[in-house]
Amino acid sequence: xxxxxxxxxxxxxTRLRGLIAEMGGLAELAIQESLEALVSGDxxxxxxxxxxxxxxxxxxxxxxxxxxxxxxxRAPMADDLREIVAALKIxxxxxxxxxxxxxxxxxxxxxxxxxxxxxxxLIPAMGELAADMVHDVLTxxxxxxxxxxxxxxxxxxxxxxxxxxxxxxxxxxMVENPATISSAAQLLFIARNLExxxxxxxxxxEVVHFAAVGTYPTDIER
Amino acid sequence: MVTDPxxxxxxxxxxxxxxxxxxxxxxxxKVSIDIPTExxxxxxxxxxxxxxxxxxxxxxxxxxxxxxxxxxxxELDGADIYTSGMDVxxxxxxxxxxxxxxxxxxxxxxxxxxxxxxxxGLADGKAExxxxxxxxxxxxxxWEEVKDRLNDxxxxxxxxxxxxxxxxxxIAVDPEVILMDEPCSALDPIAxxxxxxxxxxxxxxxxxVIVTHSMQQAARVSQxxxxxxxxxxxxxxxxxxxxxxPHEERTKDYITGRYG
Numbered sequence: 001x002x003x004x005x006x007x008x009x010x011x012x013x014t015r016l017r018g019l020i021a022e023m024g025g026l027a028e029l030a031i032q033e034s035l036e037a038l039v040s041g042d043x044x045x046x047x048x049x050x051x052x053x054x055x056x057x058x059x060x061x062x063x064x065x066x067x068x069x070x071x072x073x074r075a076p077m078a079d080d081l082r083e084i085v086a087a088l089k090i091x092x093x094x095x096x097x098x099x100x101x102x103x104x105x106x107x108x109x110x111x112x113x114x115x116x117x118x119x120x121x122l123i124p125a126m127g128e129l130a131a132d133m134v135h136d137v138l139t140x141x142x143x144x145x146x147x148x149x150x151x152x153x154x155x156x157x158x159x160x161x162x163x164x165x166x167x168x169x170x171x172x173x174m175v176e177n178p179a180t181i182s183s184a185a186q187l188l189f190i191a192r193n194l195e196x197x198x199x200x201x202x203x204x205x206e207v208v209h210f211a212a213v214g215t216y217p218t219d220i221e222r
Numbered sequence: 223m224v225t226d227p228x229x230x231x232x233x234x235x236x237x238x239x240x241x242x243x244x245x246x247x248x249x250x251x252k253v254s255i256d257i258p259t260e261x262x263x264x265x266x267x268x269x270x271x272x273x274x275x276x277x278x279x280x281x282x283x284x285x286x287x288x289x290x291x292x293x294x295x296x297e298l299d300g301a302d303i304y305t306s307g308m309d310v311x312x313x314x315x316x317x318x319x320x321x322x323x324x325x326x327x328x329x330x331x332x333x334x335x336x337x338x339x340x341x342x343g344l345a346d347g348k349a350e351x352x353x354x355x356x357x358x359x360x361x362x363x364x365w366e367e368v369k370d371r372l373n374d375x376x377x378x379x380x381x382x383x384x385x386x387x388x389x390x391x392x393i394a395v396d397p398e399v400i401l402m403d404e405p406c407s408a409l410d411p412i413a414x415x416x417x418x419x420x421x422x423x424x425x426x427x428x429x430x431v432i433v434t435h436s437m438q439q440a441a442r443v444s445q446x447x448x449x450x451x452x453x454x455x456x457x458x459x460x461x462x463x464x465x466x467x468p469h470e471e472r473t474k475d476y477i478t479g480r481y482g
Contacts, residue, residue: 002480009479075438077465077477214467 012070013080016087017142019066023059023094024138026052028131030101031197035127037108038190039120046108049101056098063091079211086211090141093200093207097134100193100200107186117180119169119187123194126162129155130194133201137208146212149205153217159198166191232300234259234399234429235280235317240294242275242284249275251453252294257399259429262421264444264461266437268481271450273433277401280431281317282310298399315342318392322404324384326376326391331368334376334387335359338395354394362390363420382413389420393428400424402432406439418443437477441465449473 037045067088140148170184209217233256242250250272265273284290335355345351359365364386406414421443448458457470468474475481
């Protein structure tokens with residue numbers, strides 16, 4: 001993209017994009033480590049994920065401040081305007097993604113009988129799908145790639161299907177063995193969090209598409 | 223440039239393949255555009271792009287420049303304004319103009335407004351003229367500020383008031399189109415806001431075309447924006463679309479400050 005006549009404007013946008021990339025990296029890491037902690041029962045790692053979420057909150061505030069400052073001082077137009085509005089929205093969504101990962105990490109110590117709990121093996125696979133969506137949507141953001149953004153949106157159905165399957169699985173566990181209800185309920189919340197992360201990755205993909213080409217990928221079901 | 227797809231079926235003014243030459247130099251190259259009454263149309267573009275030149279073809283102001291030559295067709299209500307039978311004085315009453323620098327006559331506020339209606343024979347007697355003066359000043363949002371000193375000189379007003387006086391003067395002859403060439407560039411932000419508010423109030427009653435260097439102003443006051451570059455009409459569309467998602471690369475580069 002051609003440079004602005006006013007160079008400081010380019011610097012502002014580069015800085016804003018850098019903040020989003022940093023947030024994305026942290027959100028991705030939070031998802032991965034929360035799942036790792038969940039599978040291994042590593043409560044220390046879980047606590048670390050929870051503690052690190054503050055950083056994501058701080059970055060979101062920094063994105064907000066930077067975006068609002070740029071809107072006020074530079075009065076951006078066209079793709080610049082879309083770029084900054086996109087950063088504002090994506091920052092908020094990534095903060096939410098971080099919250100879901102944190103929520104998963106909080107539940108690490110509340111699962112009993114890990115070894116014989118089959119749904120626990122399904123959750124990492126679902127988590128990987130959701131984490132990949134977040135990873136790829138950030139790649140699409142960095143590359144301003146509307147096609148990759150669309151591709152990410154299409155993948156949300158798989159995450160939803162996983163959720164339905166895990167839901168049924170957990171319900172049957174609870175019916176058959178009421179002693180598992182407490183742990184199964186925890187896993188249900190975790191699966192729900194992952195499903196929401198997939199939805200948020202989809203939202204980001206829509207914003208990335210909008211920032212890149214000025215339209216939303218409306219022909220694709222949300 | 224293709225015909226604008228978003229204009230109504232019967233635009234107030236219609237330009238087709240309009241080219242303007244200054245001597246051998248082509249300043250405008252085959253511009254086609256429709257000017258509707260229901261919207262404010264903004265012309266934007268870098269200095270020398272031809273936007274003011276094109277604006278001036280709409281009421282034949284270029285006639286006063288000996289070397290200027292206009293090709294193509296410009297219609298007002300379907301009638302070609304460049305036919306030899308066209309009464310240019312009458313045309314300019316129908317298509318009024320407001321300039322960059324406020325240029326009130328060195329006469330009283332009252333006479334500034336009354337002058338046009340008088341020479342065009344629009345008023346029958348003093349009472350009717352008084353009514354036109356008050357109505358025009360009210361429409362221009364200036365009445366309350368000047369009603370007690372209508373005999374003061376127009377040039378004694380502040381810059382912003384002078385510009386509103388000029389707009390009132392343009393309105394007084396009951397025009398159909400008002401052309402504004404950078405009407406706020408000599409004004410401070412408050413006076414600018416008053417003019418912009420006025421433009422918004424006049425919208426729909428007159429077809430308004432405004433040339434502006436301020437993209438923010440174009441975004442604030444217009445519903446249709448035309449981007450000119452090197453004598454070409456590059457893009458014409460809804461203002462919100464032009465400023466959020468321009469279709470042409472040149473438009474985007476210009477409005478985002480990547481031009482040049």
